[in-house]
Amino acid sequence: RKEVEQDPGPFNVPEGATVAFNCTYSNSASQSFFWYRQDCRKEPKLLMSVYSSGNEDGRFTAQLNRASQYISLLIRDSKLSDSATYLCVVVANTGGFKTIFGAGTRLFVKA
Amino acid sequence: GAVVSQHPSWVICKSGTSVKIECRSLDFQATTMFWYRQFPKQSLMLMATSNEGSKATYEQGVEKDKFLINHASLTLSTLTVTSAHPEDSSFYICSARDTGALGAEAFFGQGTRLTVV
Numbered sequence: 542r543k544e545v546e547q548d549p550g551p552f553n554v555p556e557g558a559t560v561a562f563n564c565t566y567s568n569s570a571s572q573s574f575f576w577y578r579q580d581c582r583k584e585p586k587l588l589m590s591v592y593s594s595g596n597e598d599g600r601f602t603a604q605l606n607r608a609s610q611y612i613s614l615l616i617r618d619s620k621l622s623d624s625a626t627y628l629c630v631v632v633a634n635t636g637g638f639k640t641i642f643g644a645g646t647r648l649f650v651k652a
Numbered sequence: 653g654a655v656v657s658q659h660p661s662w663v664i665c666k667s668g669t670s671v672k673i674e675c676r677s678l679d680f681q682a683t684t685m686f687w688y689r690q691f692p693k694q695s696l697m698l699m700a701t702s703n704e705g706s707k708a709t710y711e712q713g714v715e716k717d718k719f720l721i722n723h724a725s726l727t728l729s730t731l732t733v734t735s736a737h738p739e740d741s742s743f744y745i746c747s748a749r750d751t752g753a754l755g756a757e758a759f760f761g762q763g764t765r766l767t768v769v
Contacts, residue, residue, distance in 0.1 A: 575757060584745055584760040585696070628695070630758070632749075640686055640747065640758050644695040 542567055544641045547629050551647035558619045562646050564612040564629030573632035574605055576614045578625045579645065585628055588614075619650045655679060656748050658761025665736055665768055672732045673764045675746030681726040682748035686758070687719075690743040702729040736768040 547564045554560050562576075574591035589596065591603040591612055602615040612629055629643035655678040665671050675685055683704045688696040700721055701709040708721035720732040729748075733740055745763040 582743070582765075584763045586760070587757045590757065632758075638684065638749065639698070639701060640749070641698065642688075642696045 543644075544568060544633075545629055545631050545643040547627075547643035548646045549644075551649055553649045553651065554619055556619055556621060556650055556652055558650075559615065559617050560619055560648060561616075562614040562627050562629070562648075564614075564643055566610050566612070566629075566631045566633075566641075568631070568633040568635070569610065570635070571610075571631045571633040572638075574612050575630040575632075576601075576603055576612075577628040577630050577642075579628055580625050585630075585642075588627070616648075619648075621650050621652060624648055624650045656746065656759045656761045658746050658764055660764055661762055662765040663767070665766070667737055667768055668735055670732055670734045671736055671766060672730055673744055673746070673766075675729045675731070675748070675761050677727045677748045677759070680748075680750045682729075682750065683726060685723060685729040685746055685748045687721065687729075687731050688745045688747065690745065690763075696745065699731075702731075704729075733766065736766070738768045741766055741768045 545566050576588040577585040578588045579585040589598050591605045593605050595604045600617045604613045626645040626647050628645045631641050657676045659674045685702040687699045689699050690696045698711050699714045702721045702723040704723045710716045723729040746761045747758040749758050
């Protein structure tokens with residue numbers, strides 16, 4: 542089993558749609574959680590951190606369920622510019638902090 | 653915000669030669685840096701964890717003698733691809749987190765696109 546698993550994608554949605562990404566992690570000792578965005582041929586960039594209380598940043602909402610070891614990202618009112626790969630990222634203390642990436646979910650937003 | 657600088661951004665080399673990639677944290681110290689490789693249409697795969705002042709920790713399946721990592725200071729880690737082959741052509745990215753800052757995001761270098769011909 543992979544340490545971090547994401548929806549396989551790709552997701553093809555029209556502008557204005559709401560899209561949800563899911564992610565599960567296997568290490569119960571994981572301590573920090575993030576969603577990153579990666580555009581083609583570019584390095585990943587932080588989209589938002591994920592907290593147990595849930596957090597929202599404009600059209601983006603992230604949720605963490607530690608009991609289920611599950612993370613989600615919701616994008617409302619999708620824009621063309623949201624087209625990218627979204628990476629679920631988990632930092633686990635495995636004798637040193639290690640950052641593990643999910644395989645990513647590709648999102649295509651179409652006009 | 654914190655910045656990680658990676659150099660070079662792209663390199664083309666001949667088979668059998670070695671290529672060195674540098675990763676620097678510009679405004680924070682990082683006792684640990686991470687090296688990733690990404691093949692086209694695939695996710696980032698952790699290759700190794702670079703530890704300042706000690707040996708790197710390699711992920712399963714990554715040849716430590718082929719991918720030499722040196723982390724001589726708190727702000728610099730280098731990855732040397734030795735005796736490069738065409739199958740080593742890939743996008744290599746480093747990342748670093750502020751030392752001891754639990755919950756801190758990882759900052760990424762710009763990546764190095766290596767093409768071995």
